[in-house]
Amino acid sequence: MFVQRRAHLGAAAIVMACLTAGAANGAPARGRVELGAAADKAQVTIGCLYPMTGRAAIYGRDSVAGIRLALSDLAAEGGYPRIRVIVDDDRSKASFAVRLAEDYIAQDKAKFLCGMVSSGVAQAVSKVAMKHRVVMIGTDHASSRLTIEGLHPYYFRVSNDSYTSMAAGARYLAQIQAKTKWKRVAFIGPDYDYGHVSWSDFRSSLDSLGVSYEAVGTFWPKLYEPDYSTYIQALQKSEPDIVVTALWGGDFVAFLNQARTTDFFENIRLANFDTGGNYEVMLALGNTPPPKGLILSARHHNNWPDTEQNRRFVNAFHAMEGRYPTYAAEGAYSGIMAAAKAVVKAGGTKDPDALVRALENLELKLPEDPEGFSSFIDPDTHQIVQAQAVGEVVPDTSFPPAKVMLGKWTVFRAEDLRPPPELVRSRRAKAAEAVEMSE
Amino acid sequence: MRLRSSIVRKYLLISLLGSVAPMIAVGALYDRYAGALLEQITGERLTAQLTATASRITAFLDVRSYQIETLSNYPALPVFARTGYDPGGEIGSLLRIEADVPDLYGILLFDQGPKPIRIVAGQAASGAPYWSNLALDLSGKPVTRAGDTEVIGPVPPSEDQSGYLLMRQAMRPSPSGASQGSIALHVRLASITELMGGPSLAGIIQPVLKTPVGFFDSVGKPVVPGRKLAAGPEVLPGWQPMLVIDPDQLISPFVAARQGLFVTGALVAIVTFVLFTRLSGKLRDRITPLVKGAEAVAAGNLDYRITETGDDEISGLAKTFNAMSGRLRENVDRTMKVERLAALGEFATGVAHEIRNPLATIKTSVQALGRGEADSERKDILRDVESEIDRLARVMEDVLAFGRPHPPQRSAVPVDELFRRVFVLMNRAAEERQLTLMPADSRAAVLNVDRDQIIQVMMNLVINSIQACQAGGHITLRARLDGADSAVIEVEDDGSGIAPDILGKVTDPFFTTKSRGTGLGLAISRQLVELNGGELHIAPKATQGTLVILQLPTWKEQ
Numbered sequence: 001m002f003v004q005r006r007a008h009l010g011a012a013a014i015v016m017a018c019l020t021a022g023a024a025n026g027a028p029a030r031g032r033v034e035l036g037a038a039a040d041k042a043q044v045t046i047g048c049l050y051p052m053t054g055r056a057a058i059y060g061r062d063s064v065a066g067i068r069l070a071l072s073d074l075a076a077e078g079g080y081p082r083i084r085v086i087v088d089d090d091r092s093k094a095s096f097a098v099r100l101a102e103d104y105i106a107q108d109k110a111k112f113l114c115g116m117v118s119s120g121v122a123q124a125v126s127k128v129a130m131k132h133r134v135v136m137i138g139t140d141h142a143s144s145r146l147t148i149e150g151l152h153p154y155y156f157r158v159s160n161d162s163y164t165s166m167a168a169g170a171r172y173l174a175q176i177q178a179k180t181k182w183k184r185v186a187f188i189g190p191d192y193d194y195g196h197v198s199w200s201d202f203r204s205s206l207d208s209l210g211v212s213y214e215a216v217g218t219f220w221p222k223l224y225e226p227d228y229s230t231y232i233q234a235l236q237k238s239e240p241d242i243v244v245t246a247l248w249g250g251d252f253v254a255f256l257n258q259a260r261t262t263d264f265f266e267n268i269r270l271a272n273f274d275t276g277g278n279y280e281v282m283l284a285l286g287n288t289p290p291p292k293g294l295i296l297s298a299r300h301h302n303n304w305p306d307t308e309q310n311r312r313f314v315n316a317f318h319a320m321e322g323r324y325p326t327y328a329a330e331g332a333y334s335g336i337m338a339a340a341k342a343v344v345k346a347g348g349t350k351d352p353d354a355l356v357r358a359l360e361n362l363e364l365k366l367p368e369d370p371e372g373f374s375s376f377i378d379p380d381t382h383q384i385v386q387a388q389a390v391g392e393v394v395p396d397t398s399f400p401p402a403k404v405m406l407g408k409w410t411v412f413r414a415e416d417l418r419p420p421p422e423l424v425r426s427r428r429a430k431a432a433e434a435v436e437m438s439e
Numbered sequence: 440m441r442l443r444s445s446i447v448r449k450y451l452l453i454s455l456l457g458s459v460a461p462m463i464a465v466g467a468l469y470d471r472y473a474g475a476l477l478e479q480i481t482g483e484r485l486t487a488q489l490t491a492t493a494s495r496i497t498a499f500l501d502v503r504s505y506q507i508e509t510l511s512n513y514p515a516l517p518v519f520a521r522t523g524y525d526p527g528g529e530i531g532s533l534l535r536i537e538a539d540v541p542d543l544y545g546i547l548l549f550d551q552g553p554k555p556i557r558i559v560a561g562q563a564a565s566g567a568p569y570w571s572n573l574a575l576d577l578s579g580k581p582v583t584r585a586g587d588t589e590v591i592g593p594v595p596p597s598e599d600q601s602g603y604l605l606m607r608q609a610m611r612p613s614p615s616g617a618s619q620g621s622i623a624l625h626v627r628l629a630s631i632t633e634l635m636g637g638p639s640l641a642g643i644i645q646p647v648l649k650t651p652v653g654f655f656d657s658v659g660k661p662v663v664p665g666r667k668l669a670a671g672p673e674v675l676p677g678w679q680p681m682l683v684i685d686p687d688q689l690i691s692p693f694v695a696a697r698q699g700l701f702v703t704g705a706l707v708a709i710v711t712f713v714l715f716t717r718l719s720g721k722l723r724d725r726i727t728p729l730v731k732g733a734e735a736v737a738a739g740n741l742d743y744r745i746t747e748t749g750d751d752e753i754s755g756l757a758k759t760f761n762a763m764s765g766r767l768r769e770n771v772d773r774t775m776k777v778e779r780l781a782a783l784g785e786f787a788t789g790v791a792h793e794i795r796n797p798l799a800t801i802k803t804s805v806q807a808l809g810r811g812e813a814d815s816e817r818k819d820i821l822r823d824v825e826s827e828i829d830r831l832a833r834v835m836e837d838v839l840a841f842g843r844p845h846p847p848q849r850s851a852v853p854v855d856e857l858f859r860r861v862f863v864l865m866n867r868a869a870e871e872r873q874l875t876l877m878p879a880d881s882r883a884a885v886l887n888v889d890r891d892q893i894i895q896v897m898m899n900l901v902i903n904s905i906q907a908c909q910a911g912g913h914i915t916l917r918a919r920l921d922g923a924d925s926a927v928i929e930v931e932d933d934g935s936g937i938a939p940d941i942l943g944k945v946t947d948p949f950f951t952t953k954s955r956g957t958g959l960g961l962a963i964s965r966q967l968v969e970l971n972g973g974e975l976h977i978a979p980k981a982t983q984g985t986l987v988i989l990q991l992p993t994w995k996e997q
Contacts, residue, residue, distance in 0.1 A: 094562065095535035102528075120562050123569075124535070191541075191601050191627060196565040200599070219658055220601045220629060222541040222563060230637035230657045 031089030033064055036071045039108075042084030044343050046336065047104025048115035049097050049125065050140070050328075052089035055224050055250035058280055059117045059140060059328040060089065065321050066329035069313065070336035080340045081348075086110070092117065092223075094124035101128040111349040112137060114335045117249075117328070118223070119143035119194035129154045133352045135359065137338055139331035142274055142299075143197040147383040148424050149431035154352065156359050156382040158338050158375075159331040160299045160417075162198040162246070162274060163205075167417040168297060168388040169244065169273030170205030172410055177211065182241035182269070184216045188231060188255075189246035191220035198246035198274065204423065216240050221247075228255045232264055242295075243268055248275035253284040271295035273390060277406050279326050285393060287403035296406055297390040300330035303398065303405050304389045305370040313367035314399075324399045334366050334384070338377070373414065381424060387414040451715035455708050462704035466697045473693040485644070485682050489671025492646065492680040495634040500674060503542075503606050504588050507624050510537060510546070511608040517619035520548040520557055520610065534559040542630040544603060545569060550620040553577050563627055566600045575625075577605070581651035583675050589621075590675055593628045593650050595661045602628035602659045629659030635680055649679040725753045732760055741768040783948060788842035791835040798835065802828045837959045841948060844963075847889030847971050851994040854884040854918040854926065861897045861916065865905070873910035876901065879917045884926040887994040888971040896964040896975075900930040900987050903960065906953070907934030907985060925973075926993050933984040942979060 031052045036042065048067065050060035067085050074080045086108055090097035097116065104110035105128070113129050113136040116122040122141040129136035130152040138146065138157035142165065147157055173182070187202070189195025199218060206213055217238035219231050232255070235243055247255050252272060259265065269292055272281075277298035285294075302314045302324050313333070317325040338359065343349055345358035360379035368386060369375055375386045391406030399405060510516065510533075519530045538546045538561035545564045547555035554576070560569045568575040583590040592604035607623035635646035635657050647654045647664050656662045664683040671680040728745050735743035741764055745757040802825060809821040858878035869876040886893065897916075904914045917929040937945055944950050946965045951958035961977075968975040973991035980986050 092562075093536075093539040094560065095532065095539040098535060099532065118562075120560070120564060123560065123564070191565070191629065192563045193565040193569075196599070196601075217660075218596075218598075220596075221633075221658075222627060222630060224541060230633060233637050234656070234658045234660070 033087040035064070035067055035085040035087065037082035037084045039084060041082055043081035044112070044339070044349055045084045045086065045104075045108050045110045046112040046114050046339055047101065047108055047110035048085060048087045048139075048332070048335075049090040049100055049113070049121070050087060050115045050332075051092045051117055052087075053091060056092055056117050058326055059249065060087070062321075062326045062329040063087070063115060063140065063332035065317055065325065066332035067336050068320065069316055069329070070333040070340075072316075073333075074337070074340050079344065081343055083336070083340060085114075085336065087115070090116065090118075090121055092121060094118075094121045097121045098124050098128055101125045105132045105134050110134065111343075111352070111355070112339045114339065115139050115332065116141050118192070119146065119197070120192045120223075122146055123150065123193060126150060126152065126155050135339075135342070135352055135355050137335045137359075139335035140328050141194065143194040144201055144383075144419070145193060145197050147381040148419065148427045151382060151428075153356050156338070156377060156384075158334040158364070158377070158384045159327075160274070160386055160388060161383055162194060163201045163419050164383075164386065164388060164417045165274035165297060165299075166198055166202040167205045167419075168390055168412045169271060169295075170202060170209055170211065171412055171416070172273070172295065172390045173206070173242065173244075173271070174209050174211045175410065180241070180269075183212070184214050184238075184240045184242075186217040186219070186235055186238050186240035186243045187215070187245070188219040188221065188235060188243060190223045190225075190248070190251060192223055194248075195220060195246045199244075202244055208420070208423075221251075223251065225251060226254070228258045231255075232259050232262055236262070236264060236268070240268060242271055244271045244273070245276070246274060247272070249278075249280070252276060252278075253281060256281070256284060265292050269293065269295060273297045273388075274299070275327070277301055277327075277391060279324050279399070279402065282393075282399070282402040282405055285402075285404050287395070293392050295390060295392060297388060298327045300325075300327040300368045301389065301391075301406060303396070303407075304391070304409055305368070307367075307369070307371055309365065309369070310367040324402070330367055334364065334375075337366070338362060338364055338384075370411070375414075378418065380421065381419070385414045385418055388412050388417060448719070451712065451719070454711050454715065458707040458711055459704045462700050462707075466700050469693050469697045469700070485669045485684075486671075489669060489680055489682060492635050493672040493674050496631055496648075496674045496678075496680060499542075499631060499634060500585070500606075503624055503626060504585070506537060507588060507606050507608045507622065510534070511610050511622050514611065516548075516622065517610045517613070520550070520620050520622070523557070531559075538562070538564075542627050544601075544625040544627065547575070547605065547607075547623045547625055548620065549607070549623065551618065555623075556620070561625065563601075581677075583651060583677055585675050590678075591623070593652060593655070595652065595655070596628070596659060602655065604628055604631075627659075628655065632657050632659045643685055645683040645685065647681050647683050649677070649681050651677040654681075722753075729753070729756060729760060732757075732764075736764055736767070741771060780948065784842035786842075787838040791838045791842065795832065795835045795839075798828055798832055802832070834957050837957055837963065841959050841963050841966060844966055844970055845889075845892075847892055847967075849887050849889055849971070852886040852888050852890045852893065854886060854928065855880070857886070857890075857893060857897065858916050858918070860894055861901060864894075864898060865901045868902070869905055869914060872905055872908065872912075874905060874908050874912045874914060876914045877916065879915065884918050884920055885994040886926060887992045888973070889967075892967040892971060893991070896967050896989070897928075897930070899960045899964045904930060904932035904934060904985065907936070908932050909934070920993065921990060924992060924995075925990050928989040928991065930987045930989075931980075931984065933982075936980060936983055936985050937977065939979055942977060945977060946975065 048063070050063045051057055052060035064087050067087065071083060071085065074083065086104065088100050090100060101113055104113060111134065113125060113134055116125055116138060117140045119141040122138055123146065126136055126146060133154060135154050135156065138155070139159055142160065142162045144161045144163035146155060147161060176182070187199045189198050217235065217240065219234055221228060221231050245252065245255065252275060259270070275298055276294065276296035279302055281296065313330065314324060317329055341362060341364065342355050342358040345362065346354040349355065359377055360382070361376060363374045363376045365374045370387055373387060375384050377383070378385050389409045389411045392408045393404050394407035395403065396405035396407060397403055513533065515530055519525050525531050534546050538559045541562050543561035543563060545561040546559040548557040550556050555568060558568050577591055580591050580594060587608050589607045590604060591607060594603050596602040604626050605623040606626055607621050609621045610619045613619050632648050632655050635648060637657050638645045646657055647662055654662050654664050664681070665685050667684045669682040669684060673679045732743055732745040743764060744761050747754055747757045747761065805821050805825050805828065809818055809825065812818045812821060862876060862878050866876050901914060908914065912933050914930070914932045917931070919927050921927045946961045948962040949958035965975045968989055968991070971991060973989055976988045978986045978988055
């Protein structure tokens with residue numbers, strides 16, 4: 001049993017002093033980063049997978065910084081085991097990630113797997129976790145299929161999933177329908193599991209709210225699509241009032257930049273409830289947001305909630321990295337905090353089922369929690385339950401070099417964004433009928 | 440004035456032609472260039488575009504064919520498919536890496552049946568058959584053969600699944616030659632259709648992919664193409680990139696512009712017609728009085744005058760017409776007067792000749808009778824007869840002078856000398872009537888006239904003034920130069936004056952208001968002045984009296 005001791009986050013110098021990064025097991029693999037305790041000193045090893053190259057590399061870099069902040073906070077707080085975190089580049093490929101995850105477990109003796117930005121990668125790694133009975137803590141992928149149809153005992157997620165975001169988005173659109181009279185909605189998402197599940201979750205929430213709408217088109221560009229012009233033309237041709245998108249990261253920025261060169265925004269509002277409010281999008285918007293505005297949210301915001309903990313997290317990140325974080329940082333931070341607390345609660349890492357029990361119902365006070373609320377993990381879905389704020393783009397230079405940030409917030413309570421138990425049962429029942437044939 | 444034959448009608452027709460003809464010409468040009476544009480767009484460039492698109496799709500299919508060919512020939516694959524035997528995870532890793540591209544939903548392994556027995560999720564995997572209860576059902580799907588590869592599908596997108604196709608090859612057969620099942624790539628249909636690119640030329644040209652199950656647009660959605668299609672080379676049997684040309688969309692702006700042009704033309708024609716109709720009506724109203732005036736003048740009514748309104752050309756024409764009528768009246772009156780006077784003069788001369796000689800005989804006889812008459816009363820009667828004969832002789836002299844005036848003998852006549860002579864001759868008569876005759880100083884003027892004739896004129900005028908004035912009246916003679924060539928002489932009195940209604944007639948021969956006048960004094964005076972190249976005017980005076988103005992030529996040294 002480890003002794004818990006509370007302490008405040010120290011200055012940046014202390015933060016850096018607490019962090020170590022180095023190689024383990026001889027020469028490091030290319031892209032591999034080790035943080036926290038050295039291999040021979042560590043009591044707990046966590047193997048994380050993030051894209052460190054390509055269009056999604058910013059998520060990997062910010063996640064590493066988030067992990068450092070978590071390790072710093074844990075060290076400052078005291079009472080936690082010595083944690084070693086290994087981060088490697090999954091290159092957004094399931095094949096890479098599965099191989100790396102297998103190596104984490106077999107060679108690095110990792111007791112936790114964490115991270116993963118792409119839901120497709122996470123699906124594959126989740127199966128590895130299940131096979132080896134190793135707890136996997138998702139920090140950045142969002143397909144609700146992982147916590148509903150595809151859930152197994154060892155899978156947990158500590159960032160908002162597609163269901164949570166789309167539930168918030170559906171409620172937001174329902175609220176503005178009386179004012180804006182929108183009716184026609186089109187959807188564009190990446191052609192992989194996350195995109196399709198997001199659309200399904202969005203419709204499910206709209207239907208459950210009794211919103212009257214007409215789905216005028218669904219469009220599925222591939223992940224990391226370089227040119228969205230064909231899709232933008234097709235979207236405009238379907239004449240929607242609102243386009244909801246699940247494009248994320250560089251894909252969303254590319255889409256946004258291309259759409260802004262057309263008359264897309266003259267008659268269409270664009271909503272991205274899961275990732276669109278990310279800081280990198282604020283940067284990409286410059287100081288000329290689309291005329292009719294965007295409806296955006298993300299899994300963490302630098303300027304919401306306006307709490308001491310969130311300000312401290314964002315400022316510590318800035319002090320360490322010299323820039324402001326994307327939401328990936330807080331996801332990774334949450335994952336390490338959850339793992340550490342679970343180890344303490346379970347009294348060690350020997351019994352993975354004890355870790356599972358410790359994570360179920362685990363409460364975490366995270367930077368994205370508004371005053372008076374703490375995130376907690378739903379024991380039925382292993383999905384963290386959190387509030388979500390949806391906002392519009394407003395001029396704001398508080399987080400340079402961004403010229404705009406989200407504002408005019410509409411906040412949705414965490415309890416309202418959970419999938420109803422009957423929906424979870426229904427989806428799982430349907431999935432149970434499927435013949436498991438996957439390799 | 441009838442519109443049919445009016446000049447307004449001609450202007451109307453020209454204006455209509457001028458406004459409508461260019462529009463018809465522009466409309467024709469629109470048609471011509473629209474047709475040429477369509478021809479240019481649907482010409483060679485489309486063929487090149489389609490060929491390039493077909494090349495891209497073929498290259499994509501070649502890569503996938505090579506991939507499936509590599510996998511299907513992998514030696515340990517049939518055993519893995521059948522039993523799952525994979526020592527060291529070698530085949531699992533191979534399949535995962537091969538599946539890990541955005542263009543693949545996954546890799547499927549089949550035995551002899553239609554449903555997959557093993558599946559490997561690819562990067563784009565979603566829904567069936569990876570994470571859904573909906574199994575992949577290939578029954579009824581079209582199969583296209585391309586060498587050793589079967590292309591199954593495409594399967595159009597549904598609510599829960601994107602469109603896809605399978606590229607399947609038989610796995611390496613067993614040593615005995617028995618079939619060991621097959622392996623298929625689960626390919627994104629949109630990865631093929633995206634290669635066609637988006638609509639071009641503002642949506643006029645839409646690329647579509649023709650497949651055995653129908654047409655798909657660039658984002659992989661089923662479409663029903665328009666009527667005009669340009670076909671590219673086949674990439675597989677039954678698979679063909681095509682371009683849908685929407686001529687309506689291309690032509691519609693031209694058609695709309697042409698229709699707009701024609702509507703504008705029709706409106707211009709209508710407005711022109713209405714304007715010209717109204718204009719012609721107004722013009723008719725203005726010209727009709729001119730025509731009536733001309734007809735009236737032609738009929739001899741020289742006193743007809745047109746009402747002048749406005750300040751435009753027609754008003755100017757009316758003024759000119761009225762001026763012309765007035766001058767015509769004056770000329771006719773003058774000619775008639777001259778002819779009348781000539782006839783009168785000839786008649787008077789003839790009569791005077793016939794009367795003057797007998798009158799001399801009668802006078803001699805009466806004198807002879809008077810000399811022999813003792814009775815004083817009868818002697819007085821004879822003297823009266825003789826006196827009347829003398830008066831009659833003077834009348835005859837006047838008639839002769841009027842009817843046969845002497846040509847003027849011009850010489851330099853200083854006006855002051857003229858005035859002096861008249862004063863000497865007439866002052867006595869004026870004084871007898873207690874009148875004042877005042878010749879003004881006028882040394883400057885020298886007239887070029889017949890001295891005696893002008894003295895006679897002056898005396899006639901002074902005599903008229905003496906007769907018109909009451910005792911104490913004044914008669915003034917004035918002279919002044921009037922320009923370089925003439926001088927003006929005025930004879931003014933403050934007598935009884937001339938009534939305005941007879942002012943124009945007092946110079947007519949035989950017109951007189953005196954009981955014993957002959958009515959020839961002023962007529963002769965005017966005649967003599969005109970013979971000397973001058974003019975005589977009698978001007979009405981605002982106050983009492985008469986002003987006679989003579990305008991006479993001045994003497995110029997040769």
